[in-house]
Amino acid sequence: MGFHHSMSNLSREDVAHLARLARLAVTDEELDLFAGQLDVVLGAVARVGTAAVADVPPTTHAVPLTNVLRPDELTPSLPREAVLAGAPASEDDRFRVPRILGESA
Amino acid sequence: MTTTTGDRLLDFDDVVSRYEPVIGLETHVELGTVTKMFCGCSTTFGAEPNTQTCPVCLGLPGSLPVANAAAIEATVQIGLALNCRIASWCRFARKNYFYPDIPKGFQTSQYDEPLCVSGYLDVVVDGETHRVEIERVHLEEDTGKNLHVGGSTGRIHGADHSLVDYNRAGIPLVEIVTRPVSGAGAKAPEVAKAYVTELREIIQALGVSDVRMEQGSLRCDVNTSIAPVGALEMGTRTETKNVNSLRSVERSVRYEIRRQAALLDEGVRIRQETRHFHEDTGSTSPGRSKEEATDYRYFPEPDLVPLAPDAAWVESLRLALPELPAARRARLIQEWGLSDTEMTWLLNAGALGVVAETVAAGASPAEARKWWLGELARRANESGTELTDLPITPAQVAELSGLVAEGRVNDKLARQVLDHVLAGEGGPTEVVEARGLAVLGESDELVAAVEAAIAGAPDVVAKVRAGKVQALGALVGQVMKTTKGQADAATVRRMLEERVVGQTG
Numbered sequence: 287m288g289f290h291h292s293m294s295n296l297s298r299e300d301v302a303h304l305a306r307l308a309r310l311a312v313t314d315e316e317l318d319l320f321a322g323q324l325d326v327v328l329g330a331v332a333r334v335g336t337a338a339v340a341d342v343p344p345t346t347h348a349v350p351l352t353n354v355l356r357p358d359e360l361t362p363s364l365p366r367e368a369v370l371a372g373a374p375a376s377e378d379d380r381f382r383v384p385r386i387l388g389e390s391a
Numbered sequence: 392m393t394t395t396t397g398d399r400l401l402d403f404d405d406v407v408s409r410y411e412p413v414i415g416l417e418t419h420v421e422l423g424t425v426t427k428m429f430c431g432c433s434t435t436f437g438a439e440p441n442t443q444t445c446p447v448c449l450g451l452p453g454s455l456p457v458a459n460a461a462a463i464e465a466t467v468q469i470g471l472a473l474n475c476r477i478a479s480w481c482r483f484a485r486k487n488y489f490y491p492d493i494p495k496g497f498q499t500s501q502y503d504e505p506l507c508v509s510g511y512l513d514v515v516v517d518g519e520t521h522r523v524e525i526e527r528v529h530l531e532e533d534t535g536k537n538l539h540v541g542g543s544t545g546r547i548h549g550a551d552h553s554l555v556d557y558n559r560a561g562i563p564l565v566e567i568v569t570r571p572v573s574g575a576g577a578k579a580p581e582v583a584k585a586y587v588t589e590l591r592e593i594i595q596a597l598g599v600s601d602v603r604m605e606q607g608s609l610r611c612d613v614n615t616s617i618a619p620v621g622a623l624e625m626g627t628r629t630e631t632k633n634v635n636s637l638r639s640v641e642r643s644v645r646y647e648i649r650r651q652a653a654l655l656d657e658g659v660r661i662r663q664e665t666r667h668f669h670e671d672t673g674s675t676s677p678g679r680s681k682e683e684a685t686d687y688r689y690f691p692e693p694d695l696v697p698l699a700p701d702a703a704w705v706e707s708l709r710l711a712l713p714e715l716p717a718a719r720r721a722r723l724i725q726e727w728g729l730s731d732t733e734m735t736w737l738l739n740a741g742a743l744g745v746v747a748e749t750v751a752a753g754a755s756p757a758e759a760r761k762w763w764l765g766e767l768a769r770r771a772n773e774s775g776t777e778l779t780d781l782p783i784t785p786a787q788v789a790e791l792s793g794l795v796a797e798g799r800v801n802d803k804l805a806r807q808v809l810d811h812v813l814a815g816e817g818g819p820t821e822v823v824e825a826r827g828l829a830v831l832g833e834s835d836e837l838v839a840a841v842e843a844a845i846a847g848a849p850d851v852v853a854k855v856r857a858g859k860v861q862a863l864g865a866l867v868g869q870v871m872k873t874t875k876g877q878a879d880a881a882t883v884r885r886m887l888e889e890r891v892v893g894q895t896g
Contacts, residue, residue, distance in 0.1 A: 303686070307487075307488075307686055307688070309489055346482060346691050346693070346696075346697060347693075347696055347697075349696075351696040352480070352696055352697050352698065352699040353696070353698060353699055353700075354457060354458070354695075354696045355457065355458050355459070355460035355463065356431070356457040356458070356459060356460065357460055357461075358424050358425050358426050358459050358460065358461035358462070359425070359426065359431060360425060360426055360431050360432075360433055361426075361430070361431030361432070361445070362431075362445075363432045363433065363442060363443050363444055363445050364444060364445050364446070364449075366439070366440075366441050366442050369441050369444050369449065369557075370441060372449075372451075377540075377554055378440070378554055379439065379440045379441055379556075380440050380441060380538065380554035380555055380556050381441070381491070381554065381555040381556075381557070382552055382553075382554055382555075383491040383552065383553050383554075383555055384552055384553075385539075385541075385551055385552050385553060
């Protein structure tokens with residue numbers, strides 16, 4: 287288990303939270319494992335912050351494009367059979383999904 | 392007073408004497424563009440399920456979104472109409488969460504860089520103007536539609552599974568967020584309703600959405616909190632979703648104010664939560680708790696380049712804005728010579744639009760108002776329909792009003808003509824001709840009726856000749872009766888005067 291003491295900020299709770307958001311089942315042992323591994327990743331990414339770029343505006347895209355728009359004109363949709371063919375299950379021409387618990391739209 | 396939900400509610404007047412309500416509104420407007428926000432799929436309402444989808448709106452691998460120019464333009468128009476500043480540069484962002492109605496695993500939205508910011512909308516309640524400040528207007532995409540199967544119809548609780556239709560997923564959605572509105576006191580529920588009403592009219596005037604609450608093209612989330620009068624801090628708010636009519640906006644605020652006060656009086660803390668509004672009982676019930684839902688891990692959308700609305704283009708849109716409802720009302724008050732109260736009646740009756748169209752079709756403002764607020768309002772009320780849903784057009788009302796002005800029909804006949812028009816027999820002129828409902832001119836028939844009335848009442852004739860001119864009224868009545876109301880009373884009076892009093896003038 288590679289605990290990263292110098293920059294370790296990620297707790298087991300953080301990992302559990304992220305796993306829940308990502309709908310991943312993570313065991314107790316894995317929480318420790320991933321906390322350490324993710325800390326290493328974060329540490330590596332954090333090095334970007336040490337670069338002297340105070341006067342460089344944040345970049346979203348490598349190409350300085352703006353306003354890439356399309357006219358409001360119809361293009362063909364996919365045939366429904368093709369759309370539903372990609373679904374694990376379908377019913378009544380709709381995607382069938384497991385029941386949604388504890389939440390509502 | 393209790394409801395089926397078991398919430399304890401305090402008396403509204405009592406609560407607002409001790410607590411200051413603060414409201415905030417998040418309104419979603421589905422734009423009426425032909426295609427979706429980021430792809431060319433149709434947005435037509437009511438199509439067969441999953442027939443209006445493509446790799447982009449289904450989030451299939453390798454697909455790339457491109458923003459709809461018409462949706463950007465419509466959002467800027469809404470921002471301008473709400474007195475917002477239009478950002479010179481902004482980006483879309485991903486709002487990450489898992490829910491079956493978002494096929495991509497995220498909703499493309501805007502986060503810290505909305506397209507429009509810092510506006511306001513003035514609304515009038517009982518003659519008093521309340522300024523509702525607009526925090527932001529941003530652009531995002533709508534979600535698909537879940538159908539919950541099993542359990543009670545369409546309800547999520549007890550459902551076995553859900554069925555999803557992605558036709559709606561990706562339709563451009565504009566979210567309009569107010570700043571907290573305080574200081575309205577007891578008027579807070581009405582201010583909330585007036586705000587949504589005015590917003591709806593503005594968007595209608597812009598023509599960028601059909602804003603039909605019952606079809607979901609205008610949806611409202613209402614935030615409500617209360618704090619003791621004089622308190623420095625705002626209370627904890629709840630967010631009521633599912634508020635699907637203008638009336639419900641007001642009711643939901645009223646309900647939450649009364650419910651929250653009952654809890655605070657007992658020393659119970661208000662939970663920050665999402666609540667659902669129930670149309671049938673007018674009550675709210677808790678939905679998913681906010682703590683679980685807020686971690687959306689927004690980040691700038693890498694698949695879309697930033698928007699940088701050109702200042703000159705924004706200015707040209709500003710100049711091209713149509714006349715907005717408030718300005719239009721002020722103008723019509725002037726042009727029609729109305730009082731504010733008369734205008735309020737028109738608005739409350741939902742008659743401003745049809746009256747204006749009737750005037751445009753040639754009727755006088757007074758006549759147009761008389762018909763729509765009188766006879767037609769009565770009939771709409773009797774049949775339980777909206778005034779604007781009556782099967783008569785403003786042009787037909789103007790035509791009928793013209794027939795009265797020309798003396799071709801009198802008021803009584805006009806009401807009969809109206810019946811037949813509403814029954815679908817055609818326009819007023821057609822009905823008058825087909826049914827023979829025109830007033831009688833100085834025909835032989837009318838002359839005969841006038842002479843018979845004179846011959847049949849020598850005593851009245853004597854009185855009139857002795858100078859008691861008002862006695863003539865009895866003879867007019869007699870002629871109207873003989874002609875079954877089909878004569879013009881003024882013509883009858885003149886004909887009688889000529890014969891009884893002698894040559895006039």
